Amino acid sequence: MDGVTDLPFRRLIREVSGGDAPLFVSEFLSAGSSLFLTPANLRATRFDKEEEPFCMQVFGHNAERLAGAALKAQELGASSVELNAGCPARRVAGKGSGSGLLKDLPNLRKVLQAMKAAVKIPLFLKSRIGWDENSICIDEVLEIAEGEGVEQLTIHGRTKEQCYKGLANWDAIGDIAAKAKIPIIGNGDINNAELALDRMKNYGVKGIAIGRGALQNPWIFSQIADAVSGKEPAKITPSQVCNAVIRYEKLLRADSLREGQILGKLKQLSSRMFKGDFRQAILRTQNIQDFLSHCFNLSANAFSFPYSVGS
Numbered sequence: 001m002d003g004v005t006d007l008p009f010r011r012l013i014r015e016v017s018g019g020d021a022p023l024f025v026s027e028f029l030s031a032g033s034s035l036f037l038t039p040a041n042l043r044a045t046r047f048d049k050e051e052e053p054f055c056m057q058v059f060g061h062n063a064e065r066l067a068g069a070a071l072k073a074q075e076l077g078a079s080s081v082e083l084n085a086g087c088p089a090r091r092v093a094g095k096g097s098g099s100g101l102l103k104d105l106p107n108l109r110k111v112l113q114a115m116k117a118a119v120k121i122p123l124f125l126k127s128r129i130g131w132d133e134n135s136i137c138i139d140e141v142l143e144i145a146e147g148e149g150v151e152q153l154t155i156h157g158r159t160k161e162q163c164y165k166g167l168a169n170w171d172a173i174g175d176i177a178a179k180a181k182i183p184i185i186g187n188g189d190i191n192n193a194e195l196a197l198d199r200m201k202n203y204g205v206k207g208i209a210i211g212r213g214a215l216q217n218p219w220i221f222s223q224i225a226d227a228v229s230g231k232e233p234a235k236i237t238p239s240q241v242c243n244a245v246i247r248y249e250k251l252l253r254a255d256s257l258r259e260g261q262i263l264g265k266l267k268q269l270s271s272r273m274f275k276g277d278f279r280q281a282i283l284r285t286q287n288i289q290d291f292l293s294h295c296f297n298l299s300a301n302a303f304s305f306p307y308s309v310g311s
């Protein structure tokens with residue numbers, strides 16, 4: 001997730017969820033400039049050895065530039081490279097990149113062909129189901145992906161026009177999973193272990209991808225692993241949450257972020273993790289010390305995720 005899944009955030013997830021998140025993906029990397037390794041991309045391509053296999057995601061619409069970006073990702077040690085055909089932001093989709101690729105399927109094919117020819121590592125695709133409800137094209141996307149040697153297709157079950165509104169259409173994901181020869185990873189609205197199990201059992205997907213659910217509950221991956229192995233998902237206590245927030249601040253500081261940036265990232269996490277008066281209070285804080293001191297007064301009813309306990 002752009003602006004979210006950077007190195008400190010992924011380190012936090014790894015620390016609290018152990019080895020239970022099997023594949024981390026970078027923030028998306030723009031292939032818009034002829035110089036792929038811009039300072040922003042250089043920063044976003046950093047990953048820890050322990051994160052392997054690590055996937056780097058790229059976005060753009062120019063086949064030659066995307067092929068170059070894929071090659072760079074391979075040179076930087078990515079285990080796989082993924083093309084983004086899902087981003088709905090106007091600055092991306094409006095230029096024919098991200099979900100804009102769903103409006104020009106011949107170009108999607110051309111881009112995948114060029115990327116595939118450029119690298120030896122597996123090529124993945126992340127797509128929405130279509131541009132809008134009148135132009136659902138995920139069947140064609142699957143056909144193009146399989147024809148061009150894509151090895152994994154992650155489907156966010158919304159259209160570009162839906163952005164993040166409504167619910168992800170898991171029936172559409174299930175239909176594609178039933179006909180696909182390549183692994184389909186289902187994505188959309190999974191924010192607890194029961195939902196994760198339901199999606200994996202009932203929609204024929206090979207796996208699930210989690211975005212916002214990891215911001216709401218960084219423990220979600222270990223809880224899903226518990227549920228998959230038939231155990232009750234581990235319950236999270238206020239002191240675990242408090243320790244995780246304190247740890248996140250340290251991880252952000254160690255990554256040379258400025259005070260304002262650190263506070264911004266702490267609030268980004270908190271705005272999804274917490275609810276009610278506690279959330280309001282913590283989002284109003286003006287400095288890191290004030291923010292952290294609130295965390296010592298956490299109670300279980302401040303959490304917005306299930307499986308939390310009050311001791």
Ligand SMILES: Cc1cc2nc3c(=O)[nH]c(=O)nc-3n(C[C@H](O)[C@H](O)[C@H](O)COP(=O)(O)O)c2cc1C
Pocket residue numbers: 001002003004027028057084086126156187188189190209210211212213
């Ligand atoms: C802040 C934010 C940034 C995102 N950035 C990306 C991105 O860079 N690449 C991508 O494939 N999806 C991105 N997404 C979409 C998510 O990966 C995911 O497809 C979507 O949020 C639905 O899944 P979820 O309900 O598990 O969050 C982003 C979502 C959010 C909320």
